[in-house]
Amino acid sequence: MHPGFRAAFNAAFTNELVSSYAEDLVRRAGREPGFRLAETPVFLTDELTATLEDGARAIVAQLARPEALVRMKRAIPERWATPGMDALPSLAQVDFAIVRDNDGRLVPRLIELQGFPSLSAFEVFQSDAWSDALARVNGLPQGPWSPFFSGLSRAGFLDLFRRTIVGDADPEEVVLLDLQPEEQKTAIDFHATRLLLGVDALDPRMLVKEGRRLFRVKEGRRIPVRRIYNRIVFDELIKKDAALPFDFREELDVRWVPHPNWYWTWSKYSLPLLSHETVPKSRYLSEVEVVPKDLTERYVLKPLFSFAGGGVNVDPTPEDLERIPESERGSWCLQEKIAYDPCLVAADGGGVKVEIRMMFFRPDGDAAPTLGLNLCRLSRGKMLGVDFNKDFTWVGSSVALKPG
Numbered sequence: 001m002h003p004g005f006r007a008a009f010n011a012a013f014t015n016e017l018v019s020s021y022a023e024d025l026v027r028r029a030g031r032e033p034g035f036r037l038a039e040t041p042v043f044l045t046d047e048l049t050a051t052l053e054d055g056a057r058a059i060v061a062q063l064a065r066p067e068a069l070v071r072m073k074r075a076i077p078e079r080w081a082t083p084g085m086d087a088l089p090s091l092a093q094v095d096f097a098i099v100r101d102n103d104g105r106l107v108p109r110l111i112e113l114q115g116f117p118s119l120s121a122f123e124v125f126q127s128d129a130w131s132d133a134l135a136r137v138n139g140l141p142q143g144p145w146s147p148f149f150s151g152l153s154r155a156g157f158l159d160l161f162r163r164t165i166v167g168d169a170d171p172e173e174v175v176l177l178d179l180q181p182e183e184q185k186t187a188i189d190f191h192a193t194r195l196l197l198g199v200d201a202l203d204p205r206m207l208v209k210e211g212r213r214l215f216r217v218k219e220g221r222r223i224p225v226r227r228i229y230n231r232i233v234f235d236e237l238i239k240k241d242a243a244l245p246f247d248f249r250e251e252l253d254v255r256w257v258p259h260p261n262w263y264w265t266w267s268k269y270s271l272p273l274l275s276h277e278t279v280p281k282s283r284y285l286s287e288v289e290v291v292p293k294d295l296t297e298r299y300v301l302k303p304l305f306s307f308a309g310g311g312v313n314v315d316p317t318p319e320d321l322e323r324i325p326e327s328e329r330g331s332w333c334l335q336e337k338i339a340y341d342p343c344l345v346a347a348d349g350g351g352v353k354v355e356i357r358m359m360f361f362r363p364d365g366d367a368a369p370t371l372g373l374n375l376c377r378l379s380r381g382k383m384l385g386v387d388f389n390k391d392f393t394w395v396g397s398s399v400a401l402k403p404g
């Protein structure tokens with residue numbers, strides 16, 4: 001964490017500063033967030049930023065190896081195997097916890113992967129709102145603050161984002177699909193996406209299928225759907241047993257962004273296939289022949305296909321492992337525990353844990369994904385999820401910013 005920027009921000013911190021920032025963010029995005037906003041942005045040192053970038057890019061490169069892709073495709077359930085999978089995902093997320101190594105340095109450790117969208121549009125507005133708020137903080141560099149990577153400006157990132165989601169289509173022919181989008185906690189991102197890209201959020205049950213084509217109805221007009229910005233979380237779809245007008249296994253004349261198969265492949269299922277200094281040791285539960293003696297102290301038990309920390313057991317016992325049927329053990333992994341460091345000092349002097357999501361974008365035709373921007377989550381609880389941080393301040397949604 002950048003000590004100078006943190007000291008200046010904390011010295012100037014007031015409830016009015018945060019309230020003004022939050023009101024500005026809602027005004028920009030056009031909706032209240034469905035999650036808690038942290039009271040601070042994250043200020044990284046150049047050294048930690050470079051380590052995060054190098055680690056994220058190295059992990060993405062390993063996942064892109066043909067031999068890794070062959071194995072990862074085994075994770076795709078036959079019921080949800082969708083034709084037309086592209087060579088690499090159009091959106092991907094690499095999540096790091098910030099920990100302290102044996103030399104006392106702050107370093108990233110991988111905790112999760114997603115070949116799935118994140119809150120890209122929301123992060124642009126969140127960064128804009130914090131940038132304006134930081135202009136009122138004495139002791140900080142004046143001018144814009146940036147969450148972007150790869151030399152991108154705000155305009156450059158929006159071009160990358162637009163080419164990834166909209167491509168060469170009319171924005172009206174692109175839909176953001178999620179179940180009951182207005183009721184999702186992430187609805188603020190859907191509103192932000194419409195403001196930035198002109199792409200509407202739609203429940204997939206509102207689509208009309210004719211042959212291989214999908215249509216939407218807008219203001220009495222039937223509009224063909226050429227591209228789907230796919231935000232459907234399969235475990236939610238399965239849990240709700242939602243009846244859709246199409247089957248994911250059908251050949252449809254539509255471009256998926258990202259393709260649904262990446263939900264299953266670039267996921268926690270990929271963790272045991274990686275080898276990098278930022279990656280903790282992981283094993284599929286189906287390949288664990290002898291239960292480690294230090295299981296509870298050293299390992300976390302994770303379901304491979306869940307979101308927002310659902311089903312994660314941070315203190316597993318041998319009995320917990322035994323309760324998982326043999327037929328389901330391939331859908332779980334044991335991962336070495338990661339000790340988040342309370343490295344961000346709050347205004348009250350307490351330590352806050354930091355998780356950073358590195359967000360990748362690959363427009364049509366690009367050979368490799370581009371690291372575009374970031375998202376942060378702050379925590380004082382045992383885990384990062386909302387349920388573990390209900391009684392704390394300086395927790396929730398944030399973003400890492402740098403001058404310029």
